[in-house]
Amino acid sequence: MNANFDSALSAAHAAAANQNHPAGTLYVVATPIGNLADISLRALHVLSLCDTLACEDTRHSQTLLRAYGIDKSASHWLAVHQHNEAEAAEEVIRRLQAGQRVAYVSDAGTPAVSDPGARLAWQVQSAGLRVMPLPGASSVTALLSACGTPAHDSSGFVFVGFLPSKATERGHAVEVLAQEPRTQVLLEAPHRIEALATALGVLGERPVTVGRELTKQFEEIATVAAQDLAAWLQGNAQRTRGEFALVVHAQAQERAAGSDNDRLLKILMQELPLKTAVKVAAEISGEAKNALYDRALELKANT
Known part of the structure; x- marks a missing residue:
């Protein structure tokens, strides 16, 4: 256990133990996107309570839970990732029908938002079983809350997620994006951020807010014109490191x-x-x- 969280489990149980967490339920649990302190008390309680912990990467999730003092034996773990999600959902359903509590976590943030979990939740609900969300950290809402909106923007936002990795397909996606006047939220990995920045350059002076390493020690949030984004990244070697969320702001009316x-x-x-x-x-x-x-x-x- 991380010494900083030695009292977290006690607080979690005190806060959530008397709440209803029914058996035979899939719990979709949001986990921190960087800062371990962003875990919720309810999430800690359910993660310690669950009979099965389904996750995108068992090794990553084991390390995360151990930081909070939660140590599950091998029989509690079930890998559910993008390559086996449909098949693994059948095992999750079998365990739910047997009365287990199953918690699902992705590597970071809220599952099923550009992460595995969407098909799992769909198949569980289609089987007539309950899915209960435990809300928490999300890079999408974190960046939206910090970047603000200009006065002309009152139309909400569109979540786009990751654009295609191939250059031609990515270019077509940016063409579609350019025709959308509303605010749009993108996600990108460090090894593709420069290619994305170059592609977004066709948006000209349209403002883009980039959030890098959100909630982590070297968090950086900046707003630049789309045409200047590639140059901004190149201005500091550190700026191409880490995970990225980007807000393409709404066009002026x-x-x-x-x-x-x-x-x-x-x-x-x-x-x-x-x-x-x-x-x-x-x-x-x-x-x-x-x-x-x-x-x-x-x-x-x-x-």
Whole structure:
């Protein structure tokens, strides 16, 4: 046990022992993304109570639990990761039907958010069994809470997660991302962060907040223009290390509207004469004809 947590289990049992934690239930347990102190008292109680601990990496999770003074024998552990999730879910269901309490943890953070666990939870619920979430640390909400939002952004956010690793597919994904005016949250590994930064450069001046090593000793949060993100990473060798969460901030209202009008004009001009396309676009969008006509000429000249 880590000496800093020698009283944590006692506090956890005192806080949660009288709460209802039914048998035959899958407990989806969030664990720290870096700072061990971010574990919840309820999570500690359930992790010590459970009959089976299903996890993404048994060695990693054993080390984590031992830091809190929880030591499970080999029979308590079950590996459930992205390569065996469907098959392992059948074993989890069998144990739940036998009346066991099963806790599932991923390597860090909240399971099933760009981590294994989603298929497991789905199959357990489909079998008519209960899934109970134990909320906690998440890099997504951690970064969103710290990066703030500009005044024009009131539309919420879209969770994207990891973009494809192959360059061509990643480029197509960024093209789709560029058309989304709302705030978007991405995740990335250290060995791909520079490639992602280069790909996001096409977003120009659109602000991006990057969170590196969130909750850890060398945590860093910075907001830069998308076109400057690659240079920001290169400005310090340490900045390409660690796990990353990124927020692509919402487009300004006027820029988003302009992008929508461009798409509308392009579609109409493929089927109609320019003046007719402008007239129809003005009726649909409510924009002034003169401004749309000037923009249509620019678009035509660039095709």
